[in-house]
Amino acid sequence: MSRVTQSLVLALLGGVVLWISGFSTSYLNYVKPGFRPFLVGAGVVLVVLGVAGLFTKRKHDHGHGHGHGVAWLLCLPVFAILLVAPPALGSFAAARSQAPALPKRDPGAFAPLAGGGPVDMPIGEFIGRAWDDDKKSLTGRAVRLTGFVVPARRGGEWYVTRMQIACCAADAFALKVLVKGIKAPPRDTWVEVTGTWVPHTFGKMPNGLIYPELAGTRLARVPAPAEPYE
Known part of the structure; x- marks a missing residue:
């Protein structure tokens, strides 16, 4: 050259x-x-x-x-x-991402949820509270999650998803919450989904990758955020 x-x-x-x-x-x-x-x-x-x-x-x-x-x-x-x-990583990358186990947090690290209306919450925090909060602070509380749509393998179900990165897109992995009760929007659509946590019924965490569930009550399409990753 x-x-x-x-x-x-x-x-x-x-x-x-x-x-x-x-x-x-x-x-x-x-x-x-x-x-x-x-x-x-x-x-x-x-x-x-x-x-x-x-x-x-x-x-x-x-x-x-x-x-x-x-x-x-x-x-x-x-x-x-x-x-x-x-563009930022979307459903193609998320569908192939095997999310690593998130570090277990001290149950006391979760602050009480304030207010009576839907709580805007990062998907990573929702997952942490769903699995690690012994006080079950999500029980009965309406939350609002923002992410893009990834179809689930089971017909009709879908995940509200956000990619998380440590430094760059090369190390990204998917944070997913299974949405129930709302018809799936098109793949990669950015949405705000409101609903309540569906408490798990198993005593011990089963083997394999398990995602927490949200009983959806409201859905709104939103523009993709300037900062797409958590």
Whole structure:
């Protein structure tokens, strides 16, 4: 790869990183919000290195423009990142995700649920309270969960789902709650579903992957959030 090609790719890649992290929320499809300053800094460094390389080459190489066409072709993947940015992980990834066992929490770590109306709750918290809260604080309480739709293997049932990440989309796994009593919206639709926890009837957690259940009472379609992961 020529010096010009390297500089062009660096400058363009840096510009794309700057755009998605500094001037939009697209970066949240790939990493947690805390990584934004690092992405902005990396974008600035790449742009500076790329521009510096182009000017250095221009000073030491007068009139030699061969290979620039190939250089622009090599930059096409960089433009693709900007123009056709992949969306956040959805039902395809969630359906294939085998969620690891969430760490068991101290039952006293769950704060009492305040208010009398539906409680907006992260799906991860709902799962924690469903399995680990000895006080059964979810019993009889209306909660509202926000996530996207993943069809269940059993006909007609579906999960309200949110992907959780530790740092980036590469380590994502699915948090799912089985919704009962409401017809499944189309796959990948973002929804707010209101309902009450269905207490489990088994004494000891059975083997295999078991999801908590929600008896749905109300469903509303919502836009995909700017921050799609929990």
